[in-house]
Amino acid sequence: MSYTKRREKMGRTIHIHRVPAAIALITITLIIVYFVNFHADERPAVYGLLRNQNKVNLRKLLIGAIQAAQRGGLEVLDVAQSRDLRERSKGKTDEGANDPFTDADGRSHCVMKEGLHRIFPRVKIYSEEDKESCSNVNTFDLDPTVLHETANLPNELVDIKDVTVWIDPLDATQEFTEKLYQYVTTMVCVAVKGKPIIGVIHSPFIGQTAWAWVDHSMSEYLASIHPVNPDSSKPLITVSRSHAGSVKDLTRNVFGEESEILTAAGAGYKVLQVISNNATAYLHSTKIKKWDICAGDAILNALGGAMTNLNDELIDYGPEGSPVNDQGLLATLKNHDEYIEKLMEYRKSHTAPAHR
Ligand SMILES: *[C@@H]1O[C@H](CO)[C@@H](O)[C@H](O)[C@H]1NC(C)=O
Numbered sequence: 001m002s003y004t005k006r007r008e009k010m011g012r013t014i015h016i017h018r019v020p021a022a023i024a025l026i027t028i029t030l031i032i033v034y035f036v037n038f039h040a041d042e043r044p045a046v047y048g049l050l051r052n053q054n055k056v057n058l059r060k061l062l063i064g065a066i067q068a069a070q071r072g073g074l075e076v077l078d079v080a081q082s083r084d085l086r087e088r089s090k091g092k093t094d095e096g097a098n099d100p101f102t103d104a105d106g107r108s109h110c111v112m113k114e115g116l117h118r119i120f121p122r123v124k125i126y127s128e129e130d131k132e133s134c135s136n137v138n139t140f141d142l143d144p145t146v147l148h149e150t151a152n153l154p155n156e157l158v159d160i161k162d163v164t165v166w167i168d169p170l171d172a173t174q175e176f177t178e179k180l181y182q183y184v185t186t187m188v189c190v191a192v193k194g195k196p197i198i199g200v201i202h203s204p205f206i207g208q209t210a211w212a213w214v215d216h217s218m219s220e221y222l223a224s225i226h227p228v229n230p231d232s233s234k235p236l237i238t239v240s241r242s243h244a245g246s247v248k249d250l251t252r253n254v255f256g257e258e259s260e261i262l263t264a265a266g267a268g269y270k271v272l273q274v275i276s277n278n279a280t281a282y283l284h285s286t287k288i289k290k291w292d293i294c295a296g297d298a299i300l301n302a303l304g305g306a307m308t309n310l311n312d313e314l315i316d317y318g319p320e321g322s323p324v325n326d327q328g329l330l331a332t333l334k335n336h337d338e339y340i341e342k343l344m345e346y347r348k349s350h351t352a353p354a355h356r
Contacts, residue, residue: 055157056123058190058198062153062213065165065188065200066146068116069211072108072169072186073204079104080181080205087177093242100173101129108169108186110134116167116188122160124319127167128291151217164191164319168291172266174242181205185268189294194318199298201268210272212302222275226303230277232334235259238270238279247285254346255339271296274331275303281339284329285310290317293329306336310343 079102090099109129114137116125147153165188170176172183184205190198200211210225212218218226235255239247241263248261262279264270267288273279294317297307308314310328330340 052157054160056120056160056163058156058158058192058213059153060142060155061120061123061163061165061190062198062211063142063144063146064116064119065190065198066202066209066211067140067143068112068167069186069188069200069202070146070209071115071140072112072167073202075107075111076104076170076176076184076186076204079107080176080179098174100177102170102173102177104176105129105170105173106132109167110137112167112169112186112188115139116165120165123163123165125165125167126291126323127169128289129169148220153213153217158192162193164194164317165189166191166291166294166317168268168295171268171292175265180265183265183269185266185272187268187291187295189291189298189317191294191298191317194316195314196294196298196301196317199295199302201272201295201299203269203272210275210299212299214298214302218299218302222299225272225276227277230280230333232277232280234280235339236262236278236280238262238264238273238282240270240284241265247283250285250343250346251283253350254342267292268296271299271331274305274333275299277333280332280334282329282331283343286328287324287326288329290315290323290325293325293331296331300331300333303333305331305333307331308336308340310340310347312340312344 084103086103087100090101093099106129109127109132113125113127113130114134116123118139119142168185168187171185171187172180175181175183182203182205184203186202186204188200189196196214198211198213200209202209208221209219210222212222235251237251237255237259239251239261242265251259251261262273264273267284270279270282274282293307293315297315297317300307308330309325310330313327315325330336330343332339
């Protein structure tokens with residue numbers, strides 16, 4: 001058979017098969033029309049699926065956030081046990097302290113970020129270690145058993161475009177390298193329209209997870225450390241041990257000599273001190289990154305506490321703007337107004353005029 005003949009034959013074959021193909025197509029269309037019209041009770045499900053493709057379920061995000069923090073914590077533990085941190089420096093912080101990075105930061109980042117990204121591919125996720133590249137990461141599937149049995153949580157859908165997730169794969173890296181493990185946490189925060197709604201602070205070396213979803217529920221551990229009637233008679237301020245000098249002076253000047261100071265490390269840990277009433281306030285006077293504070297902000301909100309910058313403004317965790325909060329921080333469970341007023345008054349009267 002010549003080449004042209006073969007082509008003709010193929011052409012004819014296709015031609016003959018067009019009719020049954022058209023019939024099949026019409027039949028399938030009729031079946032679909034039949035199902036959509038005659039199974040009216042199934043319509044909400046079908047149409048709902050289409051409508052919900054731009055939504056994300058906050059209950060699922062909560063489960064994923066808890067799992068991510070715990071999985072990241074396992075990486076941190078693993079590196080600590082291997083005794084080979086492979087510590088290096090990311091440079092200096094604004095306070096001039098070393099800004100260390102270890103394998104634990106990198107491995108935790110990859111597990112947390114990639115794990116969440118695989119389940120929620122269209123949600124914006126920011127991590128402290130976004131510059132790291134990840135390969136061969138063990139991901140995870142959603143496991144609702146990370147919630148306690150009495151946690152009654154609704155399926156609440158929000159627009160994906162309104163959601164930002166903030167990850168801190170290892171808070172208090174400096175203390176991690178010094179084996180001051182109690183300060184180390186892994187954190188995940190979910191913000192909706194810039195407001196912190198879900199916060200997870202996991203302490204891998206203590207083996208506890210504090211999580212809360214504003215207006216819904218909180219972890220049993222969080223409920224257990226949170227006193228019903230926190231005593232707040234005397235200011236007991238927790239501040240960073242890495243640059244405590246200036247903020248200690250500020251505390252004494254603003255709250256008086258009778259005020260006490262609890263030096264600690266890690267923003268996550270310090271928020272837990274406020275929540276457990278080991279401190280009445282957490283004060284930070286310099287820059288701090290949003291992945292350090294978002295989870296604590298959400299948890300404080302859930303417990304009726306407050307976190308603001310030192311101008312008494314809420315911190316915006318939306319996708320716009322800088323990931324740095326450069327106006328300081330005050331976190332309290334009670335009496336936020338009283339604390340912030342004293343701070344603002346003092347700062348107003350002691351701010352040196354700008355150099356010309
Ligand atoms: C509060 O302080 C006590 C005593 O130092 C300590 O045992 C406890 O773990 C602290 N709470 C938290 C949440 O760290």
